[in-house]
Amino acid sequence: MIQLNDVSVRYGDTYALRSTSLKLHKGQFTVLLGASGAGKSTLLRCINMMCQPSAGTIDVVGLGLLQNRRVLQAHRRQTGMVFQQHQLIARRTALQNVLMGRLGYHTTLRSLFPLSQEEQRIGLRALDRVGLLHKALTRVDQLSGGQQQRVGIARALTQQPKLILADEPVASLDPATSEKVLEILRQICKEDGISAVVSLHQVDLALKYSDRIVGLAHGKVMFDAVPTDLNENV
Numbered sequence: 008m009i010q011l012n013d014v015s016v017r018y019g020d021t022y023a024l025r026s027t028s029l030k031l032h033k034g035q036f037t038v039l040l041g042a043s044g045a046g047k048s049t050l051l052r053c054i055n056m057m058c059q060p061s062a063g064t065i066d067v068v069g070l071g072l073l074q075n076r077r078v079l080q081a082h083r084r085q086t087g088m089v090f091q092q093h094q095l096i097a098r099r100t101a102l103q104n105v106l107m108g109r110l111g112y113h114t115t116l117r118s119l120f121p122l123s124q125e126e127q128r129i130g131l132r133a134l135d136r137v138g139l140l141h142k143a144l145t146r147v148d149q150l151s152g153g154q155q156q157r158v159g160i161a162r163a164l165t166q167q168p169k170l171i172l173a174d175e176p177v178a179s180l181d182p183a184t185s186e187k188v189l190e191i192l193r194q195i196c197k198e199d200g201i202s203a204v205v206s207l208h209q210v211d212l213a214l215k216y217s218d219r220i221v222g223l224a225h226g227k228v229m230f231d232a233v234p235t236d237l238n239e240n241v
């Protein structure tokens with residue numbers, strides 16, 4: 008559904024990505040695994056075209072090259088982003104935050120409220136998917152880190168995405184909470200047929216939750232394998 012062809016990204020003398028080719032498939036839970044500085048964020052930002060490749064092309068299968076403005080907008084509409092630091096609005100409720108994804112970050116808060124019943128229904132359904140219906144009316148700064156991350160996932164879900172990109176979504180969470188968040192992402196992927204690309208630096212979590220692991224180091228893809236094959240080859 009999306010394909011990177013020999014993509015390189017250079018910052019001055021540093022290559023954040025070197026001639027990377029990658030084809031993502033529908034409904035697949037892909038983990039980008041690598042140490043800090045390996046190029047994971049850059050690769051995720053390329054997939055959403057939040058960063059311009061210095062060389063190579065990115066193609067949304069069926070839509071065309073992402074350089075095309077119309078293709079780019081269509082692609083972004085169907086891509087949900089999840090961040091390490093949630094990027095939630097602290098003094099707003101979980102439900103209000105969730106609907107920011109759907110209505111656009113550029114929308115002023117004033118024009119967002121009061122929420123229509125239809126909007127509320129969409130937001131509540133997304134919160135239910137991540138097990139947080141009971142926190143819908145709680146301000147997000149009253150929630151734990153894991154709960155905030157789940158609100159971030161619910162926000163991405165309200166866009167009805169075909170693809171979810173998550174940059175180190177569990178980096179600031181404890182191990183048990185990390186597993187809960189990855190389990191939710193995995194379930195969404197399987198049940199809704201959404202593809203997810205999630206960057207992680209923990210090998211054990213990648214092996215446990217992904218369908219496919221893309222190992223990155225120094226901006227290069229070192230391996231691209233399914234977890235069971237990796238288990239057999241070590």
Ligand code: ADP
Nearest residue numbers: 018022023041042043044045046047048049050
């Ligand atoms: P990761 O997500 O795996 O930690 P990044 O994609 O953030 O890796 O970074 C890959 C490399 O590119 C690093 O060496 C980083 O310092 C460099 N880099 C990333 N973004 C920038 C930028 N905006 N300006 C300069 N260098 C950058």
Ligand code: ADP
Nearest residue numbers: 142145148149150151152153154155183184187
């Ligand atoms: P989970 O594992 O489900 O993410 P936790 O076990 O971390 O949640 O938190 C349990 C409860 O404690 C939650 O209902 C949450 O609202 C509350 N809580 C956790 N951390 C904070 C915090 N920093 N501020 C306010 N409430 C918190």
